[in-house]
Structures are given as C-alpha cells and as structure tokens.
Amino acid sequence: MVVQLRYLIFILLFGAARTAVVPSPQQCRCHPTEPCWPSAPAWNALNSSIEGNLIAVRPFAHICHDPTYDSDSCQEARRMSNESLWLSANPGAVQIANWAAFPRRNETCYVDSIQSIPCGQGRISLYSAVVRKTEHIQAAVRFVRKHNVRLAIKNTGHCFLGRSVAPDSLQILTHNLKSIEFVDDFRPQGCPNDGKGYGSAVTIGAGVQLKDLYTALGQRNITAVIGAAHTVGAAGGYIQGGGHSPLGTWKGMAADNAVEFEIVTAKGNLVIANNFQNSDLFFALRGGGGGSWGVVTRVTIRTFPDPPCAVQILNISSANSTAFWAFVEEFHVNLPIINDGGGSGYYFLTPSNSSTNLSTLDIALFFVGHQSETIMASVLDPLIEFANATLSPSSVVLTRLQAPGFRYVIDQILPGSSDTGGAIVRIGSRLVSHSFLSNRPGATKLTNALKQISSSFPGGTITGHVVSGGQVALNSNLDVAINPAWRRTVTHLVGGVSWAPNSTVEEQREKERQVTELLVPLLAKLEPDMGAYLNEADAYEREFQTSFWGDKYPRLKMIKKKWDSEGIFITRRGVGSEEWDEEGMCRV
Numbered sequence: 001m002v003v004q005l006r007y008l009i010f011i012l013l014f015g016a017a018r019t020a021v022v023p024s025p026q027q028c029r030c031h032p033t034e035p036c037w038p039s040a041p042a043w044n045a046l047n048s049s050i051e052g053n054l055i056a057v058r059p060f061a062h063i064c065h066d067p068t069y070d071s072d073s074c075q076e077a078r079r080m081s082n083e084s085l086w087l088s089a090n091p092g093a094v095q096i097a098n099w100a101a102f103p104r105r106n107e108t109c110y111v112d113s114i115q116s117i118p119c120g121q122g123r124i125s126l127y128s129a130v131v132r133k134t135e136h137i138q139a140a141v142r143f144v145r146k147h148n149v150r151l152a153i154k155n156t157g158h159c160f161l162g163r164s165v166a167p168d169s170l171q172i173l174t175h176n177l178k179s180i181e182f183v184d185d186f187r188p189q190g191c192p193n194d195g196k197g198y199g200s201a202v203t204i205g206a207g208v209q210l211k212d213l214y215t216a217l218g219q220r221n222i223t224a225v226i227g228a229a230h231t232v233g234a235a236g237g238y239i240q241g242g243g244h245s246p247l248g249t250w251k252g253m254a255a256d257n258a259v260e261f262e263i264v265t266a267k268g269n270l271v272i273a274n275n276f277q278n279s280d281l282f283f284a285l286r287g288g289g290g291g292s293w294g295v296v297t298r299v300t301i302r303t304f305p306d307p308p309c310a311v312q313i314l315n316i317s318s319a320n321s322t323a324f325w326a327f328v329e330e331f332h333v334n335l336p337i338i339n340d341g342g343g344s345g346y347y348f349l350t351p352s353n354s355s356t357n358l359s360t361l362d363i364a365l366f367f368v369g370h371q372s373e374t375i376m377a378s379v380l381d382p383l384i385e386f387a388n389a390t391l392s393p394s395s396v397v398l399t400r401l402q403a404p405g406f407r408y409v410i411d412q413i414l415p416g417s418s419d420t421g422g423a424i425v426r427i428g429s430r431l432v433s434h435s436f437l438s439n440r441p442g443a444t445k446l447t448n449a450l451k452q453i454s455s456s457f458p459g460g461t462i463t464g465h466v467v468s469g470g471q472v473a474l475n476s477n478l479d480v481a482i483n484p485a486w487r488r489t490v491t492h493l494v495g496g497v498s499w500a501p502n503s504t505v506e507e508q509r510e511k512e513r514q515v516t517e518l519l520v521p522l523l524a525k526l527e528p529d530m531g532a533y534l535n536e537a538d539a540y541e542r543e544f545q546t547s548f549w550g551d552k553y554p555r556l557k558m559i560k561k562k563w564d565s566e567g568i569f570i571t572r573r574g575v576g577s578e579e580w581d582e583e584g585m586c587r588v
Contacts, residue, residue: 028586029150031168032126038147043127046143050129050136057128057171058121059100059109060092065119074111081111084231084421088156088209089175091128095231095421099162100124103505110501123162123583125152125171132176134262134270137295140172142268145568150585153291153569155206155236158229160427161539163237163291163571167583172295174236177205179298180216186300188260190276198259203300206235211414218407222303223247225257228346228410230419235299237290241535242482244492247406249344249470250368251304255286255482256475262298266568270297284559284575287482289534289548291571293563306405308371312380315397316361316387321352323390324359325447331361332443332491334383336434339469339490341379342367347464351454365466366409373400427496428515428538430523431483431530434469434490442526449522453495456518465492484550485530492533495519516540534573544573 030036038046047054061081064074080086087093094100100122101108107120129140144151150169157164186201202224204213211230217223225247232238234254243254251257260274261282273282284293318324328349345365352359367375387396403409436442450462468489476487496519497511520538524530532541534548545553553575560576570577570584581588 029168029584030148031585036148038143038149042143042147046129046139049139049143050131053130053132053136055091055128055130057091057125059119059124060090061109061111062092062119064111064115065109065113066116068119069115078111082420082422083418084156084158085418087421088158088231088233091130091154091171091173092124094124094154094157094159094162094165095423096157096160096162096425097422097501098424098426098499098508099159099165102167103508105167106505108501113501121167123165123167125154125166125169128154128171128173130173130176134264134297137172137174137264137297138268138270140170141264141266141295141568144170145266145268145566150583151568153236153295155233155290156209156231158232158421159237160425160536161572163574167585174206174233174295174297177207177297178212179203179205180208180213182216182220182303186259186302188274188276188300189272190274192276198302200303201259201300202303203260203298204235206233206295206297206299208234210234210238211417214407214410214414217303218306218405218410221306221405221407223306223406224301224303225251225254226301227254228413230414230417231421234301235296237535239299239301240285240288240290240293240296242287242486242533243535244465244467244533246344246346246366246409246467247368248467248472249339249342250307251302252471252475252478253287253468253482253486254301255480256472256478257302258286258299259302260300261285261296263294263296265294266564266566280559281563283479284481284556284563286480287549288556288559289571289574292560292569292574292576294569306407307369309403309406309409310367310370310373310376311401311403311409312363312365312367312376313399313401314363314365314380314384314387316363316391316395317358318391318395319352319357319359320391321359324351324361325451326390327387328361328450329443329447330386331363331383332437332446333440334379335466336438336469336490338365338379338383339434339466341375342370342470343376343379343466344368344470345466347466349450349454349462349464350460351451351458366406368406371402371404373402376400423498424501425496425498426512426515426539427494427536428520428523429492429494429532429536430520430526431485431489431532432491432493432523433485433488433527433530434473435488436527437490445526449526452522453519456514457495457497460495460497462493462495465494466490467492481549481552481556483531483534483548484552486533489530492536493523494536512540516542537573539572541573545578548573549575
C-alpha cells in the first residue's frame, strides 16, 4: 500500500506534599513555602495590571484524579489530551506530556494513570499570565524581577527539552497574540532613508501557529521558510532556535530569513532588534535559543512567491535484514547527491522487532522550485535501480507528484487543524555532514550505528531530516547564532524512547540514561565536531554549549550577560543555564 505524504509527516510529529527548600535569597528563586513569596495582594495587583488575565493553574489532568475527579470532565480531557491545538491553548498542558511531571518530587498528573494517585503540580506553573498585549508581558516580567519568581514562557508547549515549563513559576502564555501583517517592501526600523528594503515580508505575533500562517500566505500565493507542523509557534523557540524547514535547501533556515524582532527584555522594556539597532540581540535571537533573551512579541520574516514543487515518496519494506540494511547504506551514500540536486524532506527508519518481520524505510523528498520529474530522475534513479535489484518487487513502492505551488504540498502534509500531541518521549539527535556521507566508509559507519541503536531500542523509529544543504550551506556568511555545523549538514537524525504513565521513577531514569549514555554517544562519535539541533536534542545534552552553538557560544554568553545579567530568562540547556540548577531555581 502506498503511504500517503501526509501520513509520513504525521509520523514525524509525534498535589503531593512538598519538601520545603531554604535557599539563600541571593542565589535562589523564591519558593511558595518561603516568606519572600508574593503575597495575595501582590498577585491581585499583577492581575489588575494585566486586566484580569492572571489565572491559577493546575495540570489539566487533575480532574481525572481524587479528590477533584469529575467523570464527564475527565472523559473530555482524555479525548483532547492528544490534540495539539487544545494543548497549546491550555496553560496547564504541554505537548510532550512527561515534561509536566516532576519525578524528583514524585509529582505526576497523567490523564491515563490511576484515579487514586494524587495529582501533583509537577513542573506546571502555579500561575499564568494569559497575555493579550505587549503591556501585559511587560507587567509580568517586571513582577518576576521584583519578587524573584521563576519565569516560564509558553508559546505552544512544543518542546522536547521542557523549556516551556518550570516548577513554582509564573507562566507567560503568548497564545493569544495572533496578528499577521503583510508588507510589500519591508524596511527595518533604523534603516537609512536611502537604504534598500528587504522585499516582501510578514510580521507575525508571538501566538501565530504554523498552519495559520501557511493559510494566510497561501491566500496571497506566497510562502515563507517555516516548519512542517500545525501548532508550532512560528515566532517562539522554533525560529529562535534556528528553525529547520522543508524549504531550507531552497531559501535557508528560518532564522536566516528573520529581519526584525520586537521583544520584552529582562528589565521589562520593549525593544526592536534588527541589523540597525540592538544588532547584538538580533544576532542572538537568530539561533541563540528560545526563552533565553526575553519574550518575543512579534517577528518579521521574508516571504517569497509560492514555488512549484516536485515530490517523491519511496516506501521500502523487507523481511530480509541483510538486504534492508544494504539499502539503508546505499540511501545514505546517495543522500548528498540527492541534496545537491535540490532534494529536501524526511525519512523514517523502523527496523523490525519481535512483533513484526518487516523493516521499513519511508522517504518523502521535495524538490522545491522544480516542476518536472527530470531533476528527480537524474538523482534518484540510481537509488531506485539499486532497490529493485536487491529487494523483491513488492518491497519497493514509488510515487511521484508535481504540485504547482508548495501550498498544495502543505495541504497534504498538514490536513485538518491539529497535530498529535501528548506523547511521553525523550529524544536524542545528531547532525551528520555532507562530507561524511559523500564516501562509502562514512555511510557504512552510520549504518552500523543505526543497527546498534535499533537493537538497543527495538520498535523505535529513527527520523532523518534532509533540511539543509543548498541555501542553508550558502548562508554561512550570515551573522547569525545558528550552529556553524548546520552549514555542513546533510541530515539531522533523531531517535528516542517512551514509557508508560505509570512507570516508576527508576524506570523513567533508566530510559533517560539510555538516551544520554547510549543513543547520543553512538551518533556523536561518528563526527565529534558536528553537534546537535538545540530544538530537538537530548534534554541532558553534555557539553551543550559547543554541541548547540559551536564556536559562537562565548559571544552568546557575553550578550546574555549584557541583556539578562540577573538570569530572568533561564531555560534548560539554554545560554547561561550552566550557572543554574536543572530547574533554573538556584545558582550553582
């Protein structure tokens, strides 16, 4: 059966008692058990300053547990617990469900766990400022600075590293900032009068999600470099972390195409960052990591005429392990050639396990800017011939399509209005270079590593992202904070583990250990200087400074000291986070 393009991309997206802490006021954030915690009048004053938009937060699943169990409400919560659109709007939810828990405190609150298990607050914020305008954000930032309260910023909650949650914190929820403004020739603030404009662009509010933006772009027959998901927030950690895209080979990474940010800084000031003012902050916001520099309220990105797109879907399945892995190696040998020919896209490797005899490799490739099959045939036919020669005829299914615009491809990739969220998962990743796979020994080493990972994590899927090369590589001269390794990358590989909601703390820690001590090292030793994508990486990535930013980290650290010397904006494995504990509560 032919696997539809939208299915392939669908695979990709996948109160307990507290122990009182007695920190030094100069070294730790304030806890609710301490005298320094804001009084009720202080919280009421914040609520008034943001026009009644402050709410007390509980994990959304608390209605599925005693003593607040409610049958009808719990049933509805279970029904919505995998709907990313609903999760993104809910202050008590995140897209990766395990980040709502806090195993060290033995606090969990899953919709599917036993009703009698108490619902702990976990890492979910105690309060949320459900902001509706910039002044609300400024008031919330000034509040946490004055009262030494931990801050968490939630755009949509799409974060594999748990950066949008923090225990005992005030959350700023940017979901309602939905403005979209188009301009034919954007001129950044501070641009000289005789300066050249940037061409067509769109300015989006922090709460604008990718599918909504694609729809607005499509109505004007234009497009922008953004990702392949419904509910990821375009202005949040996605673009600030670099932002890979199926359009990357054509026009570069999302951060490469950002031309201006509006941001609330650690002092509560609203500033503009572009090439003409606050250029150091502009550098940091283009790849330096979401949540580390302030609260972005708006961002302006370039737009382009909607390009035609040729698509190939290749589905490989085989019960012959030797033949299957031979094809996996051959595919990676050919990947640099495909990428040089303009190919981008995704592939999903699922080796066989005890429950099935079949191993599968599903590949979706896009040739953006091409309308005929000629370009695809020139770079893909040798691979197809190899597949037909080594695998049985029924094991190879090929589909080729032509779309007059990328918007038609997006309609297939992202049907409906929502992704599947609510997963319990921990991932690890690595970037693999073009040069490493341009020779047979490199592809052989990678294939052997993938074999080893598949035997250690049976039944798991390894996802490859062919989202660089082309213009991503050519943009190496841009002064942005993106890891320089991206400019040499041909594929970004991600694997992971999951566990049941009722798993013990020890079982969860063992799963996490497997990612950090087995999966990531197996990939990292292939090319120690390549690193990982900071938005899709191990939450406990070792030496994350060089892994995520390479030689740009010292510059980022200096910018952090200038703009946020007090550490108001600390995120897991973010710039400056090494000076704080894992939850960003105490300096270390």
